[in-house]
Amino acid sequence: xxxxxxxxxxRVGNAYVNCYLIEDGNQLTLVDAGLPGxxxxxxxxLRSRGRSVKDIAAVILTHGHGxxxxxxxxVRLDAPAPVYVHAADAHMARTGKVHKRSGSLLPYLRHxxxxxxxxxxARGGALKPPKIGEVTxxxxxxxxxxxxxxxxxxxxxxxxxVVFHLPDRGVLIAGDALCSYNPLTGRRGPQLMPKAFxxxxxxxxxxxxxxxxxxxGTLLFGHGEPWTGGPASAVAHAREVGVT
Ligand SMILES: [Zn+2]
Numbered sequence: 001x002x003x004x005x006x007x008x009x010x011r012v013g014n015a016y017v018n019c020y021l022i023e024d025g026n027q028l029t030l031v032d033a034g035l036p037g038x039x040x041x042x043x044x045x046l047r048s049r050g051r052s053v054k055d056i057a058a059v060i061l062t063h064g065h066g067x068x069x070x071x072x073x074x075v076r077l078d079a080p081a082p083v084y085v086h087a088a089d090a091h092m093a094r095t096g097k098v099h100k101r102s103g104s105l106l107p108y109l110r111h112x113x114x115x116x117x118x119x120x121x122a123r124g125g126a127l128k129p130p131k132i133g134e135v136t137x138x139x140x141x142x143x144x145x146x147x148x149x150x151x152x153x154x155x156x157x158x159x160x161x162v163v164f165h166l167p168d169r170g171v172l173i174a175g176d177a178l179c180s181y182n183p184l185t186g187r188r189g190p191q192l193m194p195k196a197f198x199x200x201x202x203x204x205x206x207x208x209x210x211x212x213x214x215x216x217g218t219l220l221f222g223h224g225e226p227w228t229g230g231p232a233s234a235v236a237h238a239r240e241v242g243v244t
Contacts, residue, residue: 001013001014001015001041002041002042002044002045005020005218005220005226006169006170006171006218006220006226007169008022008023008024008147008169009021009022009023009166009169009171009173009218009220010023010045011220011226012034012038012041012042012045013034013035013038013041014120015181016116016117016120016181016183016223017034017035017038017067017120017124017183017222017223018032018034018220018221018222018223018224019031019032019033019034019038019068019071019222020032020173020220021045021056022146022147022149022166023146023147024146024147024148025146026055027055027056027057027146028046028051028055028056028057028146029056029057029058029059029060029145029146029147029149030042030056030058030059030060030071030072030075030081031059031060031061031062031149031164031173032060032061032062032068032173032175032222033059033061033068033069033070033071033072033075033083034067034068034070034071034124035067035070035071035120035121035124035125035126036070036071036074036124036125036126036130037070037123037124037125037126038070038071038124039071039074042071042075053075053078053079054078054079055079056075056079056081057079057081057145057146058081058082058083058084058143058145058146059072059075059076059081059082059083059084060083060084060085060143060145060149060164061083061084061085061086061089061093062161062162062163062164062173062174062175062176062177062222063085063086063089063092063157063158063160063161063162063175063176064085064089064090064091064092064093064158064160065092065098065158065176065197066096066098066121066126066129066130067121067124067126067222068175068176068222069093069096069129069130069131069132070124070125070126070130072093072130072132073130073131073132073133076132076133076134077133082134082135082136083132083134083135083136084135084136084137084138084143084145085132085135085136085137085138085160086137086138086139086151086153086160086161086162087137087138087139087160088155088158088159088160089158089159089160089161090135090137090160092158093131093132093135094131094132094133094134094135095131096128096129096130096131097129098129099158099159099199100199101195101196101197101198101199102195102196102198102199102200102201102202103194103195103196103198103201104196105184105196107196108184108185108194108196111184111185111186112186113182113183113184113185113186114183114184114185116186117183117184138151139153140153143164147166147169148166149164149165149166149173150164150165150166150167151163151164152164152165152210152211152214153207153210154174154175154177154204154207154210154211155199155200155203155204155207156177156198156199156200156201156202156203156204156205156206156207157175157176157177157192157193157197157198157199157204158176158198158199159199159200161175161176161177161204161207162175163175163177163210163211163214165214165216166216167215167216170215170216170217170218171216171217171218171219171220172211172214172216172218172219172220172231173220174211174219174220174221174222175221175222176193176197176221176222176223177204177207177208177211178190178191178192178193178208178211178219178221178234178235178238179191179192179193179221179222179223179224180219180221180223180224180225180226180227180234181221181223181224181225182194182223182244183197183223184196184197184244185244187241187244188224188225189237189241190219190227190233190234190235190237190238190241191237191238191241191244192204192205192208192238192241192242192243192244193223194244195243195244201243205239205243208235208238208239211231211234211235212231212232212235212236213231214231215231216230216231217230219231219234
């Protein structure tokens with residue numbers, strides 16, 4: 001189901017977990033790395049466009065959670081390409097060890113969506129946390145990789161969570177700072193990720209201010225469909241929904 005979702009920006013994944021490719025001339029940046037099991041789809045999509053994994057010049061991560069790290073180490077070795085992650089999430093990306101969370105997963109198990117997510121993780125090979133052998137860390141600024149994404153810090157969902165702004169394409173890749181599909185409750189529409197996955201849900205709420213200020217027509221999420229109503233309206237929706 002891979003497809004172009006904005007000029008030169010491609011979505012890879014399934015209905016529950018997304019990652020993205022930014023095309024810049026003959027080079028590509030992989031933004032987040034989904035589940036380990038996405039690799040066959042990535043290779044097939046690249047082949048369909050006359051490209052291969054060798055055209056990936058960099059992997060950049062919005063954060064270090066397993067469902068965003070999946071293919072990273074394989075692509076790092078096969079491209080080969082460096083994997084960039086914020087310094088505060090580097091340890092998690094290298095070891096698979098997750099930070100403290102603002103809530104427990106147990107209350108969500110009444111929702112069929114939570115069970116669906118667990119089965120997607122199991123089939124995608126993400127029950128055992130994927131790890132990355134070597135990472136390159138950053139703390140802000142523009143990343144010198146294809147697409148030249150601008151880094152905006154949005155901590156809360158994880159300590160080193162960032163979003164990537166592509167000003168010339170009007171695109172904001174929001175990772176898990178926001179989602180448009182709640183992977184634990186199944187609710188659709190712009191909202192914060194559930195507190196059971198967040199390191200500090202209060203900080204994640206505060207980070208919404210940084211998102212609302214970005215100028216971008218299209219928002220792309222780690223979970224859910226693209227949102228073309230702009231960041232300010234997405235953030236307003238998320239504030240209305242509140243913490244889940
Ligand atoms: Zn996450």
